[in-house]
Amino acid sequence: MQSVFEVIAEPNRRAILSLLVASEQSVGELERELGIPQPMVSKHLRVLRDAGIVESTVDAQRRMYRLTPERLQEVDDWLAPFRAFWLAHVDALERHLDRMHGTAAPAKKKKSTNKARGAKRGRGKGAKK
Amino acid sequence: MQSVFEVIAEPNRRAILSLLVASEQSVGELERELGIPQPMVSKHLRVLRDAGIVESTVDAQRRMYRLTPERLQEVDDWLAPFRAFWLAHVDALERHLDRMHGTAAPAKKKKSTNKARGAKRGRGKGAKK
DNA sequence: CGCGTATATTCCGTTGACGGTATACATAAC
DNA sequence: GTTATGTATACCGTCAACGGAATATACGCG
DSSP states (O other): OOOOOHHHHHHHHHHHHHHHSSSSHHHHHHHHHHOOOHHHHHHHHHHHHTTTTEEEETTTEEEEEOOGGGGHHHHHHHHHHHHHHHHHHHHHHHHHHHHHTTTTSSSOOOOOOOOOOOOOOOOOOOOOO | OHHHHHHTSSSSHHHHEEEEEESSSEEHHHHHTTTSSHHHHHHHHHHHHTTEEEEEEEETTEEEEOOOOOGGHHHHHHHHHHHHHHHHHHHHHHHHHHHSSSSSSSSSSSSOOOSSOOOOOOOOOOOOO
């Protein structure tokens, strides 16, 4: 389990990371928010810490965990080549819908085989799915 | 295996996707480029197709696979909250180093070019387990 | 038709991640 | 000291992903 991709493949670990975006948290706080047993939380935190995605400090009996998200950049970097690609896809879909525009009964339309490149932009990121 | 995160956790599948960024490819081409047995390639392509990340069309005996990368946006969306975080981390590190001693490195005091980072990692496409 | 190429699927064994439970360890409070 | 709280680890069972090998299916050609 060295790969960041494998580490974030686990839903509970993604949930932990999302919770830690707001602020650092103790194991008990994460346990309550996640609703999973404490040993599970500790085990997932161990994986995250070994992967270098979180770090912990001691606060009395508590351990406070916080993000060290540099390694997540690997995911971001890997994703980079695909970004332009799906923007082009969205544009193609938009043109398609524009052409079909106003049709209440959708006919069976095949996809074109070749994709037209040249993404028009002006559509900021942050679009929801 | 529904989650996109689980699908891209597998190095060979990430390699396939990276190869398909350039252009659509047949199974045999992928097999040669990846150096893994053909049944493995087909199985990974099956997973990718079921996840909606690639699609295939028939070309004689060949099957041509290409990207349909919309679902990868889920990864991008999940990553969004962390981006600001790691940028802040890098800035904080820079300020810290500047304060420690701005002597060792010919660093400029100005934090001007905060956009020109991110190419630090050599990560890319290669995939090993 | 049989034959060759290209790809998909099935069967099978291994291995390791995940979850559960109990227990060990650490620090604080008394 | 003992007890209480907070966290980590050990042990264990299950289950599914992965890889290998053999086989099945699809298609083209002579």
